[in-house]
Amino acid sequence: MNKNVLLVDDDKICNFITETTLNKLGVAKEVHSALNGQEALDLLNSYFLGDVAVPDIIFLDLNMPIMDGFQFIDAFKKLDFPKKDNILIVVLTSSINPNDVQRAKSLGINNYMTKPISEEKILELLKD
Amino acid sequence: MNEHLKILILEDMEEDVELVRRELIKEKLSFTLYRVDKKDEYLNGLVEIKPNVILSDHSLPQFNSVEALEISKRIGLNVPFILVTGTVSEEFAVTCLKNGADNYVLKGNLSRLPSAIINALQQKTTEKNRKMAERALHKQNKMLVKVNEELDRFVYSTSHNLRSPLMSVLGLLNISRKEVQSEDYSRLLEYFDMMQQSIEKLDDTLKEIVDYSKNARAEVKIEKIDLNEIIQECIDKLSYLEGAREIKKEIFIDGGNIIFCDADRLKVIFVNIISNAIKYRDNNKKKKELNITVRSYPYKTSISIQDNGIGIFPTYVNKVFDMFYRASDVSTGAGLGLYIVKETVDKLGGKISIDSEVETGTMVEIDIPFGVRSTK
Numbered sequence: 242m243n244k245n246v247l248l249v250d251d252d253k254i255c256n257f258i259t260e261t262t263l264n265k266l267g268v269a270k271e272v273h274s275a276l277n278g279q280e281a282l283d284l285l286n287s288y289f290l291g292d293v294a295v296p297d298i299i300f301l302d303l304n305m306p307i308m309d310g311f312q313f314i315d316a317f318k319k320l321d322f323p324k325k326d327n328i329l330i331v332v333l334t335s336s337i338n339p340n341d342v343q344r345a346k347s348l349g350i351n352n353y354m355t356k357p358i359s360e361e362k363i364l365e366l367l368k369d
Numbered sequence: 370m371n372e373h374l375k376i377l378i379l380e381d382m383e384e385d386v387e388l389v390r391r392e393l394i395k396e397k398l399s400f401t402l403y404r405v406d407k408k409d410e411y412l413n414g415l416v417e418i419k420p421n422v423i424l425s426d427h428s429l430p431q432f433n434s435v436e437a438l439e440i441s442k443r444i445g446l447n448v449p450f451i452l453v454t455g456t457v458s459e460e461f462a463v464t465c466l467k468n469g470a471d472n473y474v475l476k477g478n479l480s481r482l483p484s485a486i487i488n489a490l491q492q493k494t495t496e497k498n499r500k501m502a503e504r505a506l507h508k509q510n511k512m513l514v515k516v517n518e519e520l521d522r523f524v525y526s527t528s529h530n531l532r533s534p535l536m537s538v539l540g541l542l543n544i545s546r547k548e549v550q551s552e553d554y555s556r557l558l559e560y561f562d563m564m565q566q567s568i569e570k571l572d573d574t575l576k577e578i579v580d581y582s583k584n585a586r587a588e589v590k591i592e593k594i595d596l597n598e599i600i601q602e603c604i605d606k607l608s609y610l611e612g613a614r615e616i617k618k619e620i621f622i623d624g625g626n627i628i629f630c631d632a633d634r635l636k637v638i639f640v641n642i643i644s645n646a647i648k649y650r651d652n653n654k655k656k657k658e659l660n661i662t663v664r665s666y667p668y669k670t671s672i673s674i675q676d677n678g679i680g681i682f683p684t685y686v687n688k689v690f691d692m693f694y695r696a697s698d699v700s701t702g703a704g705l706g707l708y709i710v711k712e713t714v715d716k717l718g719g720k721i722s723i724d725s726e727v728e729t730g731t732m733v734e735i736d737i738p739f740g741v742r743s744t745k
Contacts, residue, residue, distance in 0.1 A: 338529070
């Protein structure tokens with residue numbers, strides 16, 4: 242179960258926690274991180290160029306400077322490349338605002354996790 | 370009733386007008402009567418005289434009271450309309466009242482007219498006051514809805530900004546616990562450091578919230594201020610920040626070192642802007658600078674704080690004063706810093722502007738009127 246993962250969160254510590262948890266479970270192959278939506282888009286562009294592997298999972302924070310999670314989802318939808326549909330976007334946020342869940346759902350994102358991430362939550366996600 | 374009344378009377382019989390006049394004089398009303406008996410005269414009268422009261426006979430040669438009432442309503446003249454007429458059927462009277470006439474008085478019983486006028490005027494005043502109160506209530510309600518929405522947003526954003534670092538600590542605790550259980554202690558110190566960073570971030574956010582609330586609630590307090598002292602105090606307070614000591618700070622004061630202002634608010638302004646200059650310093654530059662210039666004039670104090678830091682992208686410059694806006698990943702707080710500065714400057718009745726160029730630096734300029742008074 243070797244997944245390529247992209248972590249998008251402005252909190253470096255949070256990216257670190259997710260990466261460490263994935264590594265402990267031994268489910269990740271390549272892990273990259275971005276500090277906001279724009280950086281994530283830039284990284285995805287280098288995936289297209291073949292520099293790094295296309296991610297299987299994107300863990301996405303919502304509240305970020307420069308480009309937030311919602312804006313990223315919008316921009317991601319407009320991207321055009323093969324295998325895009327195989328990428329699983331998982332919202333990972335500390336927000337407990339029900340409107341955020343609603344908004345993410347309306348953008349077609351059905352995987353929603355509240356922080357902190359844990360081994361159990363990742364195993365549950367990978368079960369499906 | 371002391372008000373002088375302009376009474377427009379729609380009546381073709383001169384004698385009837387005289388009878389009305391006599392009754393009104395008898396009751397010591399102060400008034401001027403304007404008689405009209407044709408439609409165009411009536412219309413002109415409504416527009417030019419702007420009467421306080423309209424008295425109308427029912428049937429005139431080319432005109433009648435139903436039409437007259439209709440016209441006065443259409444013009445939007447909300448004044449008492451009283452029918453003064455010969456015998457009419459009860460049915461007709463009821464219809465008139467239903468259509469919006471305020472009262473009707475029979476010509477045979479004109480002694481009732483003065484009190485009918487006074488009552489109708491009082492009723493109109495009451496109605497007007499009620500409408501005004503209703504409007505005020507409606508406006509207030511709209512404002513409350515807006516305030517509530519802002520509060521909702523504030524609560525959610527703040528809870529998010531407080532939860533984020535807490536969840537990081539919790540996540541780090543989970544990892545630490547698992548490692549301790551498997552007797553691996555090698556990275557614990559690293560985790561402790563990260564926990565500490567998260568907790569400090571949480572503390573930053575809490576301090577921002579307190580500053581925000583202090584500014585919103587506390588009255589402006591004008592006192593005598595030693596500019597040099599206050600700026601130095603703010604710089605010292607921030608000397609613990611990473612990189613603070615690498616920056617060469619110059620203070621230039623022109624036009625007198627003593628001003629009259631709200632010291633606490635001035636400190637909030639300086640601390641936030643100086644700490645930004647420290648956080649967003651440009652590590653690619655050998656000489657990192659921060660120049661604070663204060664010029665006091667008889668009527669205002671102008672402050673300019675200029676750094677040669679990383680600068681702000683043009684797309685974000687206009688948003689930096691927005692609540693919870695963070696233009697950079699370097700930012701550690703809730704995105705309240707410059708919002709609080711803006712609110713504080715507003716409270717002092719001043720103006721703030723920001724000018725920035727990426728890789729060149731940022732300049733914040735503030736004008737505060739002398740002897741400021743609260744604007745809110």
